[in-house]
Amino acid sequence: MSEFDLIERYFRPLTQSRADVPLGIGDDAALLLPEPGRQLAFSMDTLVAGVHFLPQAAADDIGYKSLAVNLSDMAAMGAEPAWASLSLSMPQQDDAWLAGFAEGFRELAQAWQVQLVGGDTTRGPLSITVHICGYANPGVALLRSGAQPGDRIYVTGNLGDAGLGLARVLEKIDVSVPYCVQRLQRPEPRVAAGLKLAGLARCAIDISDGLLADLGHICESSQCGADIYLQQIPLSAELQNYYQSQPDWNLVLSAGDDYELCFTLTPEKEAEILAVLKQLGTPVQCIGEITTQPGIRCHHPDGSLFAPDGKGYEHF
Amino acid sequence: MSEFDLIERYFRPLTQSRADVPLGIGDDAALLLPEPGRQLAFSMDTLVAGVHFLPQAAADDIGYKSLAVNLSDMAAMGAEPAWASLSLSMPQQDDAWLAGFAEGFRELAQAWQVQLVGGDTTRGPLSITVHICGYANPGVALLRSGAQPGDRIYVTGNLGDAGLGLARVLEKIDVSVPYCVQRLQRPEPRVAAGLKLAGLARCAIDISDGLLADLGHICESSQCGADIYLQQIPLSAELQNYYQSQPDWNLVLSAGDDYELCFTLTPEKEAEILAVLKQLGTPVQCIGEITTQPGIRCHHPDGSLFAPDGKGYEHF
Numbered sequence: 287m288s289e290f291d292l293i294e295r296y297f298r299p300l301t302q303s304r305a306d307v308p309l310g311i312g313d314d315a316a317l318l319l320p321e322p323g324r325q326l327a328f329s330m331d332t333l334v335a336g337v338h339f340l341p342q343a344a345a346d347d348i349g350y351k352s353l354a355v356n357l358s359d360m361a362a363m364g365a366e367p368a369w370a371s372l373s374l375s376m377p378q379q380d381d382a383w384l385a386g387f388a389e390g391f392r393e394l395a396q397a398w399q400v401q402l403v404g405g406d407t408t409r410g411p412l413s414i415t416v417h418i419c420g421y422a423n424p425g426v427a428l429l430r431s432g433a434q435p436g437d438r439i440y441v442t443g444n445l446g447d448a449g450l451g452l453a454r455v456l457e458k459i460d461v462s463v464p465y466c467v468q469r470l471q472r473p474e475p476r477v478a479a480g481l482k483l484a485g486l487a488r489c490a491i492d493i494s495d496g497l498l499a500d501l502g503h504i505c506e507s508s509q510c511g512a513d514i515y516l517q518q519i520p521l522s523a524e525l526q527n528y529y530q531s532q533p534d535w536n537l538v539l540s541a542g543d544d545y546e547l548c549f550t551l552t553p554e555k556e557a558e559i560l561a562v563l564k565q566l567g568t569p570v571q572c573i574g575e576i577t578t579q580p581g582i583r584c585h586h587p588d589g590s591l592f593a594p595d596g597k598g599y600e601h602f
Numbered sequence: 603m604s605e606f607d608l609i610e611r612y613f614r615p616l617t618q619s620r621a622d623v624p625l626g627i628g629d630d631a632a633l634l635l636p637e638p639g640r641q642l643a644f645s646m647d648t649l650v651a652g653v654h655f656l657p658q659a660a661a662d663d664i665g666y667k668s669l670a671v672n673l674s675d676m677a678a679m680g681a682e683p684a685w686a687s688l689s690l691s692m693p694q695q696d697d698a699w700l701a702g703f704a705e706g707f708r709e710l711a712q713a714w715q716v717q718l719v720g721g722d723t724t725r726g727p728l729s730i731t732v733h734i735c736g737y738a739n740p741g742v743a744l745l746r747s748g749a750q751p752g753d754r755i756y757v758t759g760n761l762g763d764a765g766l767g768l769a770r771v772l773e774k775i776d777v778s779v780p781y782c783v784q785r786l787q788r789p790e791p792r793v794a795a796g797l798k799l800a801g802l803a804r805c806a807i808d809i810s811d812g813l814l815a816d817l818g819h820i821c822e823s824s825q826c827g828a829d830i831y832l833q834q835i836p837l838s839a840e841l842q843n844y845y846q847s848q849p850d851w852n853l854v855l856s857a858g859d860d861y862e863l864c865f866t867l868t869p870e871k872e873a874e875i876l877a878v879l880k881q882l883g884t885p886v887q888c889i890g891e892i893t894t895q896p897g898i899r900c901h902h903p904d905g906s907l908f909a910p911d912g913k914g915y916e917h918f
Contacts, residue, residue, distance in 0.1 A: 325633045332689045351636045371646040
């Protein structure tokens with residue numbers, strides 16, 4: 287089957303028709319007509335078999351996640367996702383796999399009215415690259431550089447689930463943790479929360495490489511530091527139950543793939559922001575404060591400091 | 603070295619500052635401010651080691667070509683390239699390789715004022731995905747669907763060089779063909795010609811999969827066919843010299859990677875278009891006509907038909 291037949295069969299059906307797409311898949315390039323007066327947000331992420339997912343992972347989960355991690359970047363900017371491009375490398379054509387992949391991708395694309403506008407299919411080791419483009423309103427996008435000393439640090443959802451789910455998938459733990467595995471395989475991008483936070487929060491990042499690494503990026507970009515209170519970090523019932531008395535803080539602080547948002551806000555905006563997020567149904571938790579002192583300090587309830595093993599996922 | 607150090611060291615220096623990029627590399631997404639009233643053209647292509655280039659190919663050639671193939675898609679739409687995103691998967695960090703890759707990429711990015719605005723670096727089998735975004739003026743982009751019976755079919759440059767260069771690189775031929783190898787490794791995207799053709803030519807495509815395959819896409823999209831006259835197909839001196847009396851027409855018609863443009867024009871516009879391209883210094887040649895009869899027929903000078911082995915590069 288040629289590349290063109292592949293696209294025709296599996297990917298054209300999942301393209302939705304947006305008014306700002308004069309020409310979609312099928313030519314040398316797609317043509318887009320951006321809404322006037324808005325900025326565009328571009329992001330691109332790659333998932334490689336054996337690195338970002340197990341080669342035997344379900345095709346629909348891979349399709350879902352390849353879009354989810356990119357939507358999470360839109361969430362972290364407070365941007366509204368619009369157009370996706372997909373490049374798929376596969377060792378050989380596998381129709382069942384492709385159908386599953388397309389279905390997982392479509393599920394999330396449809397939920398956020400994202401149109402697939404182009405891409406590439408090639409022979410090669412299994413790898414997926416997605417480019418996402420969204421709309422941002424000028425002046426309100428959530429940058430990493432906006433944090434200021436005295437800001438409160440918040441996270442959405444729970445941390446550590448995907449890390450524990452990965453331990454299970456890799457058979458490093460014996461206990462079944464289906465919720466955590468689900469969180470690993472089907473992360474929920476916090477797009478709605480990001481859109482609400484735009485213009486209200488001071489800064490945001492999505493937690494893809496672990497809280498310490500990603501909060502570290504905020505601190506570097508904003509030239510500040512942070513105090514984190516371990517007992518305030520939100521943990522799922524399944525994770526708490528697995529660890530019983532004492533969670534593995536290294537996992538909670540350094541495992542990636544949760545795709546929750548970490549954001550900071552000035553105390554004066556706290557009530558307003560919390561009300562908006564409550565209305566949205568997005569769980570959030572204050573976990574610490576931005577400081578002038580550089581570095582991130584993780585405090586135990588007794589006031590002692592926790593010394594983490596690492597800072598997060600290192601790509602090389 | 604972390605992903606962030608890698609980006610900082612090798613890729614930030616090659617980003618040029620464009621006025622339409624409010625926020626470049628370094629956050630969850632780049633922010634772009636498109637020029638009002640213009641359309642955007644999106645395209646994305648992947649090059650995989652061992653499939654699209656030899657693993658031992660020079661890093662700077664790979665960097666150059668990964669952008670060149672995407673610029674060629676802009677050329678085929680008559681679009682003006684603006685922003686690129688780059689995803690790079692590598693088995694391990696190799697500083698000399700990265701420096702070479704970045705240099706080859708930069709060379710072409712600088713020539714076309716393309717700013718690198720984002721991307722991803724991951725561990726994995728060597729593979730490069732580039733997303734390119736350019737500007738198209740509404741109503742003048744070059745679509746595959748615009749050809750009409752009676753149109754003359756033109757190509758830029760020469761065909762078959764990259765195919766012969768590949769045969770040499772794969773050691774399938776004994777004779778040195780340095781010009782053809784150069785054409786394989788450093789294809790010149792016909793961006794300037796594409797910009798001139800926008801609004802004048804009826805349709806265009808870039809020849810990445812071979813003339814028959816790519817002209818075939820025009821014919822399918824435009825619901826027409828084509829007559830091609832073999833003796834009119836432009837061939838380089840090196841290729842003619844290699845083949846002496848009779849070129850390998852299968853190679854000339856079906857080998858990909860030349861990245862020349864194939865376009866059609868109505869005879870009334872011929873003089874105007876040829877004058878514009880002559881001024882630009884872009885060599886072009888009429889190779890046949892669009893017909894109502896479907897299919898592509900390749901005519902020998904004696905009137906007999908050539909029957910090609912295949913239609914072009916099949917991805918699977």
